[in-house]
Amino acid sequence: MTSRGRFSLSQRLLVGLFIVTFFYWGVIAWLTVRDSVDDVYELFDVHLAQTALALLRVSDPDESDPVAIPSSSEKPDMLEIFTKLSRLPNHISKAGEAALAANGSIHSMHSDYEKNLRYQVWSGSGRLLLRSANAPEKVMTELDGYSETTDADGRRWRHYGVWDQHHDFRILVSEAHDLRNRLVRNITLHLVSPLALGLPVLIFLLWLSIKRGLDPLDVLTREIRMRKSDNLLLLDAASAPREVRPMVQALNDLLHRMSNSLEGERRFTANAAHELRTPLAAIQAQLYAARNAEGKAERMGAMAQLQRGVKRAIRLVGQLLVLARLDPEQALPDSQPVNLGQVAEDACAELAPLALQRDQTLELVVAPDLPLLQGNADMLSMLLCNLVDNAIRYTPSGGHIGIEVHLDKSGVRMSVCDDGPGIPAAQREQVFDRFYRLANQDQPGTGLGLAICQRIAELHNARIVLTEGLSGRGVTASIVLGCRENMK
Amino acid sequence: MQLLIVEDDALLGAGLRAALSKLGFEVTWVRSGKAALDVLTVDEFVAMILDIGLPDMDGLEVLQKLRTSGNTMPVLMLTARDTTRDKVVCFDYGADDFLVKTTDMEELVARLRALIRRSGKGGGSFSVGDLKLDPQAHTVTKNGVPINVSKREFDVLRALMEGAGRVLTRSQLEQSLYGWSRNVDSNAIEVHIHNLRLKIGAKTLKTVRGVGYTISRTEL
Numbered sequence: 001m002t003s004r005g006r007f008s009l010s011q012r013l014l015v016g017l018f019i020v021t022f023f024y025w026g027v028i029a030w031l032t033v034r035d036s037v038d039d040v041y042e043l044f045d046v047h048l049a050q051t052a053l054a055l056l057r058v059s060d061p062d063e064s065d066p067v068a069i070p071s072s073s074e075k076p077d078m079l080e081i082f083t084k085l086s087r088l089p090n091h092i093s094k095a096g097e098a099a100l101a102a103n104g105s106i107h108s109m110h111s112d113y114e115k116n117l118r119y120q121v122w123s124g125s126g127r128l129l130l131r132s133a134n135a136p137e138k139v140m141t142e143l144d145g146y147s148e149t150t151d152a153d154g155r156r157w158r159h160y161g162v163w164d165q166h167h168d169f170r171i172l173v174s175e176a177h178d179l180r181n182r183l184v185r186n187i188t189l190h191l192v193s194p195l196a197l198g199l200p201v202l203i204f205l206l207w208l209s210i211k212r213g214l215d216p217l218d219v220l221t222r223e224i225r226m227r228k229s230d231n232l233l234l235l236d237a238a239s240a241p242r243e244v245r246p247m248v249q250a251l252n253d254l255l256h257r258m259s260n261s262l263e264g265e266r267r268f269t270a271n272a273a274h275e276l277r278t279p280l281a282a283i284q285a286q287l288y289a290a291r292n293a294e295g296k297a298e299r300m301g302a303m304a305q306l307q308r309g310v311k312r313a314i315r316l317v318g319q320l321l322v323l324a325r326l327d328p329e330q331a332l333p334d335s336q337p338v339n340l341g342q343v344a345e346d347a348c349a350e351l352a353p354l355a356l357q358r359d360q361t362l363e364l365v366v367a368p369d370l371p372l373l374q375g376n377a378d379m380l381s382m383l384l385c386n387l388v389d390n391a392i393r394y395t396p397s398g399g400h401i402g403i404e405v406h407l408d409k410s411g412v413r414m415s416v417c418d419d420g421p422g423i424p425a426a427q428r429e430q431v432f433d434r435f436y437r438l439a440n441q442d443q444p445g446t447g448l449g450l451a452i453c454q455r456i457a458e459l460h461n462a463r464i465v466l467t468e469g470l471s472g473r474g475v476t477a478s479i480v481l482g483c484r485e486n487m488k
Numbered sequence: 489m490q491l492l493i494v495e496d497d498a499l500l501g502a503g504l505r506a507a508l509s510k511l512g513f514e515v516t517w518v519r520s521g522k523a524a525l526d527v528l529t530v531d532e533f534v535a536m537i538l539d540i541g542l543p544d545m546d547g548l549e550v551l552q553k554l555r556t557s558g559n560t561m562p563v564l565m566l567t568a569r570d571t572t573r574d575k576v577v578c579f580d581y582g583a584d585d586f587l588v589k590t591t592d593m594e595e596l597v598a599r600l601r602a603l604i605r606r607s608g609k610g611g612g613s614f615s616v617g618d619l620k621l622d623p624q625a626h627t628v629t630k631n632g633v634p635i636n637v638s639k640r641e642f643d644v645l646r647a648l649m650e651g652a653g654r655v656l657t658r659s660q661l662e663q664s665l666y667g668w669s670r671n672v673d674s675n676a677i678e679v680h681i682h683n684l685r686l687k688i689g690a691k692t693l694k695t696v697r698g699v700g701y702t703i704s705r706t707e708l
Contacts, residue, residue, distance in 0.1 A: 314590040334573075345657050348699040352655040356694060356704055364698030378572050403698075 009217070010210045017206050022199075029191055036187045044180045045146060048160040052173040055119060056164055116176035124168045140172050148177070216241045220248070232259035271435040272320060275446060279313040312444050319448040322382065323434070326452065332459040337372040338380060340412050340481070344405045347384040351392060358397040362388075367406035371483050375460050380481075383456040386449045387416040387464075387477045393443050395420030400470055408480055415478035419470040428466040453477075489604070492536040493517045494524040494550065495566065496543050500589075504537065507593050508600075521545035525553060533561060534604050537596075540567040540578075548581045555582040562603035564596075602650050616652040616703055619688060621645060628688075635687050640665065644680045648693065648703045657700035 007015075118135035122128055128137060141147050144161040151157060156177035163170050220240065232255050237248045286309055290302035348364045355362040384403075391401045395418040402417050423431060423438065430436050432454040435447040450464075457464045462479050469475045491513040495501040498519075505515045516531065518524050521542045528536075536554075540547040551563060565583040567574060578586045584606075585599050605614060605623075613622035620629045621642075628635045628645060637645065647664040648656060656664075658677050665677075681701055685693050694702050 311592070318590065345659075345699060348696065349655040349657050349660075352696040352699055353653055353702060353704065356696070356702065362696055362699070364696075366698065 010207070010214055013210045014203070014207055017210075018203060021202065021206075025195055029195065032191055033184075033188045036191075037184050040180055040183050040187070044158075044175065045160075048146075048158065048173055048175055049162075051117070051119070052160045052162050052171045055121065055171045055173065056162060056169070116179045118174055120172040122170040122172070124170070129169070135174075140174050217244060220244065224251075230262075232256075232262065268434055271447075275316055275435065276313070276320075279309045279316065283309040283313065308444065312446075315444075316446045316448070319446050319452060322452050323448060323455070326379075326455045326459065332376055332379075334376050334378075335374050336377065338375045338377045339370070339372055340380065340405050340414060341366040341370050343377060343381050344384060344403055344414065347381055347388055348403055351385060351388045354389070355392045355401060358392065358395075358399075360392060360395060360397060360399050360401055362392070362401045362403070364403045365405070370405065370407060370412055373412055373481050373483050375481065376456075379456045379459065383453045383464075383479070384414065384416070386453050390449060390477075391416050391418040391420070391475075393445075394418070395474065399474075402470065411480045411482040413478060413480045415476055417469045417476035418474040420474045422469055422473055422475045423466060431466070432464070489534045490514045490516065490531060491600075492524065492527060492531075492533040494519075494521070494536065494542065494547065495539045496520065496541070497539075508597070511597060519543075521547065521550045524550050528554060528559065535562040535564065535600060535607070537564050537566055537600070538583075540565060540569070548577070551581045551583060560607075562607045564600060564603060598653070605650065614649065616649050616705055617692070619649065619692065619703075621649050630688055637684070637687060638680075640676075641680050641684050641687075644677070645684055645688070648701060652703050653705040655696050655700045655702040660700065 115134060118132040118140075119130075120128060120132075120135050120140055121130035122139065128139075131137065136151075140157070141149055141159040141161055143159070144163065147159045147161070149157055149159065157174045158177055159172060159174040161170060161172045220235070223235065234252045234255055235248050237245055237252060240248045283306060286302050286306040290299050290306060293299035293302050344364055344366060348362060352362050388401065388403060395401060400419050402415075404413070404415050404417075406413055427438065431438065432450050434451040436451075437445060437447040454464050457479050460481055462481050464477055464479045467476045467478070489512070491508060493501060493504050493508070493515060495504060495517070496519045501517050501519065505517045509515050516527060516533070518527055521544050524536075524538070538547045538551060542550070547565065547567075551565070554561075554563070562584045563582070564585045564587060565578045566587055566589055567578070568589045570588040575586045584603050587596060587599065601614075613620055613625070615621070618631045620632075621627075623646065626642060628637055628642065643665050644661060647661055661677050681693065681695070692703060694704065696702065
C-alpha cells in the first residue's frame with residue numbers, strides 16, 4: 001500500500017508507458033540488427049566468392065564467361081602473368097603509404113580493406129604461384145568453398161577456396177572476420193543511437209501528454225483546495241471526467257452528510273446555549289427575589305423557585321454530558337451480558353418513590369427465565385429510567401404506569417406504558433429530536449431525554465417505538481432488544 | 489458529631505459546611521489531600537466527605553492512605569464522574585458510599601446519616617414519622633407503643649427505615665438479611681412484609697408491585 005501511495009498518478013503512467021515503449025522499440029531494434037547481420041554476412045560472403053572467381057577468370061580465360069574476357073585460342077603463360085601481377089599490389093600499397101604520409105591521417109578505408117583481404121594462388125601440384133603481400137606462404141586452408149580458421153595472432157579469417165575447371169590452379173581468398181563485425185557494430189550504432197538520443201524527448205512528450213490528460217484532476221484539486229472550511233456546496237459531478245465521477249459523487253455524498261451534521265450541530269449549540277442560559281437566568285432572578293423578599297413566606301417561595309432552577313440546570317448539564325458521551329460515531333462501549341429484568345427492577349426501585357409521591361400506581365412485570373443480552377447495563381438503565389421518569393412526570397396524579405419485560409419472537413421486549421395525556425400520532429417521531437418538546441408543557445424538561453434514549457437504543461441496534469398507551473390513552477414506549485447471543 | 493469535609497472548591501465547600509453545621513455536625517473543612525491527612529492524625533471524626541479531584545493528590549490516594557493506616561471511619565466520596573466503573577473503583581479503594589456532585593443536599597444528608605448509623609458511632613435509635621426503632625435495645629415503637637416483632641421482621645424493618653423514602657427490592661432485602669451467599673426461600677421476605685404490615689399498618693409500609701417495598705419518609 002505504501003509503495004502505491006508514494007508515486008503520483010502521472011509518475012506511474014509515465015513509468016508504465018516508458019517501459020512499454022522501450023520494450024517495444026528494443027524488440028524492433030533487436031530484430032532489425034539480427035536481419036542486418038544476416039544481410040551483412042551474406043553480402044561479405046558473396047563478395048569473397050566474387051573476388052575468388054575474378055581471380056580465377058584472370059588465371060583461366062577459358063572459363064565459361066564469354067563476357068568478361070573474350071576467349072583466345074592461345075593459352076598465355078600463366079606464370080608470367082602472375083609474376084607481373086604480383087608486383088601490382090606493391091605498387092598500390094607504396095602509393096597508398098605515400099598518400100598516408102602526405103596527409104598524416106589515420107588508415108584510409110582503402111588500406112584498411114587491403115589489410116583485411118588476402119589471397120593465394122596455388123598450382124595443381126601444390127606450389128604457391130601468387131599471394132597478396134599480407135598473405136602467409138603456408139596454405140591458408142585445405143578446404144574448398146567457405147571455411148573459417150583462427151591464425152597465430154588470434155584473428156579469425158573467413159576463406160573461400162575454388163579450383164579452376166582443369167584443376168590447374170587453386171584460388172584462396174580470405175577476409176578478416178572483424179571487418180564484417182565492425183560493419184555490424186556500425187549498423188547497430190546507427191539504429192540505436194537515435195533511439196537513445198530520443199529518449200529524453202520521448203519522456204518529455206509522454207509527460208506532457210499525461211499532464212494534459214490529468215488536467216481535470218488538477219482543476220478539481222484546485223477547486224477543493226481553495227474552498228473555505230464552511231463551504232460545503234456540492235462539486236460539479238457532471239463536468240468531471242467519467243473515471244473520477246464516482247469519486248466526485250462519493251465526495252459529494254460526504255459533503256452532504258457533513259453539511260447535515262454541521263447543521264445539526266449548529267442547531268444543537270444554539271439550543272443548548274438557550275437551554276443552559278435560561279435556568280441560570282431564572283436562578284439569578286430568583287436569587288434577587290429571595291434577597292429582597294419581605295417576610296419569611298415570600299423568601300421561602302423564592303427559595304423553592306431557586307431550587308427548581310438549579311435542579312433544571314443540573315439535569316440539563318447531566319443530559320448534555322450523556323449526549324456528548326454517546327458520540328454518534330462511536331460503537332457501543334463496555335458491552336457485557338445484561339439481565340434486563342434486573343435493570344428494570346433497579347430502575348423502577350429508583351423511580352417508584354416519585355410515583356408514590358404523585359399517588360400513582362407503578363407496576364413492574366418481568367417474565368421469568370429471560371435470556372441475558374449483550375449490551376451496556378448503565379446505558380440500558382438510563383434508557384429505562386428516562387422512559388419511566390417521563391411516564392411518571394407526564395401522567396397526572398392517581399394515574400397508572402406499567403413496565404413490562406418479556407420474551408418476544410425477535411428478542412426481549414421492554415415497554416413502559418401510562419394512561420397520561422399521550423403524544424399525538426403525528427409527533428411520535430419528532431419527540432425523539434434533540435430539544436423537541438410538545439407544546440404547552442408545565443413539566444420541566446430539557447427535550448433531550450428521548451433523544452438520549454433513542455441514541456442508546458440505536459447503539460444496541462434497536463429502536464424505540466411509541467404507540468397508544470393503557471386503555472386507549474397515554475403512550476407506550478417499547479423497544480425490542482435482539483438476543484444475538486443467547487447466553488442463558 | 490465531628491465531620492470532616494475535604495473539598496477544594498470554595499463555593500461547594502462553604503455550602504456543605506453551612507448546610508451540615510445547621511444539622512448539628514461539627515464541621516472541619518480542609519481543601520487539600522495533605523491537609524486532610526494531617527487533620528486525620530490529630531482528630532477523630534464520625535465520617536468524612538471526600539472529593540475525588542483534589543489539587544495536590546487524588547482523593548482515592550487519601551482514601552488508600554487512610555485505610556492502610558487502619559482507619560475504618562465511614563467515607564462518602566463526592567465526584568463528578570458517574571459511570572459504574574468509577575463507582576466500582578471507589579468501593580475498591582474502601583469508600584462506603586458514592587455520590588455524584590449534583591446530588592441534592594437532602595439525599596447527601598440521608599446517606600451520611602445512614603453511614604454513621606451503620607458504623608455504630610452515631611448510636612441511638614432512629615425514627616421515621618411515628619415509628620421508632622432502637623438497634624441497641626432491639627425495640628420498635630409506634631406512637632410510643634411498643635410493637636412486638638421477630639428478629640427477622642426487625643431486620644427487614646430496620647433496612648426499610650434506614651432506606652426510608654427509597655424502594656428496596658426483594659433481592660436487596662434478602663441481601664441485608666442473609667448476605668449474598670445463602671439461597672433464601674422465595675417467599676420468606678413476603679411473609680415478613682405481610683406480618684409487618686399487620687403490625688405497623690398497611691399505609692406505612694407500601695408495596696410497589698413487581699419492584700419492592702418502601703416506607704416513605706414524607707407521608708409519615
